[in-house]
Amino acid sequence: AQSVTQPDIHITVSEGASLELRCNYSYGATPYLFWYVQSPGQGLQLLLKYFSGDTLVQGIKGFEAEFKRSQSSFNLRKPSVHWSDAAEYFCAVGLPGGTASKLTFGTGTRLQVTL
Amino acid sequence: GAVVSQHPSRVICKSGTSVKIECRSLDFQATTMFWYRQFPKQSLMLMATSNEGSKATYEQGVEKDKFLINHASLTLSTLTVTSAHPEDSSFYICSAASPGETQYFGPGTRLLVL
Secondary structure, X not given: OOEEEOOOOEEEEEOOOOEEEOOEEEOOXXXXXXXXXXXXXXXXXXXXXXXXXXXXXXXXXXXXXXXEHHHOEEEEEEOOOOHHXXXXXXXEEEOOOOOOOOEEEOOOEEEEEEO | OOOEEEXXXXXXXXXXXXXXEEEEEOOOOOOEEEEEEEOOOOOEEEEXXXXXXXXXXXXXXXXXXXXXXXXXXXXXXXXXXXXXXXXXXEEEEEEEEOOOOOOEEOOOEEEEEX
C-alpha cells in the first residue's frame, strides 16, 4: 500500500521568505501526487497535481512542486511567502488509473507566517 | 468550476439521534464521491468510497451500519450518522470526482454530539 510522509509537523517562516514543504511517498510505481491546503475549519483546496510529464508543476497562489523520482519526493515550494499562506498543507498520493482513485494523505504541515 | 458544497456546515445533536450530511457537486457530474473524517489537528482518514448507483465501499474499521452512505445521483451523496454518540463528533469532509479526474473537496461539516 502507498504511504506519504511529511516530516515537518510545523514550520514558521517570515513573510517574504522562501518556503519548502517536504513530502516523500512510498509506492511501487509513480503515483498521482497532490498538494492541498486547508485553512482552519475549512475544506481542502487543490494547489497543484502531478500525473506525468514535466516534473516541475506550477500551481495556484504562486506555488510549485517538483517530482523527483530518485528521491520519491514531491516537495512544495514558494519563493516569497505571504501572511495569507498560513494554513495546513497536505501532500497526498493516488493510484494511477482511469477512474478517480482513493487518496492517501500525509499527516500535514502547519505553516505559520510571521510578519 | 469544480465546486463541491456540503450541508450543513455545522450541526449539534443529542446523543442517540441521527444526522444527515449532504455533499453536492455543483457544476460537474461526480461518478465517485468520498467521505473523510478529520480529528482535530490530524490528517484526513478515508471512511468510504461511493459510486453513483452502487453500494459504498467502506474502509477497514468503519461501521457501515453506523455511517450510512447514499449516492443516488451524479451530483448528490449523503452520509447519515445513525445513533450518534459523542465519540462521533468530528469534522466530516466529502470529495467528488468524475472519471479520471482530480478529487474536489467540500468545505466540511463539523458535527458535535452532546
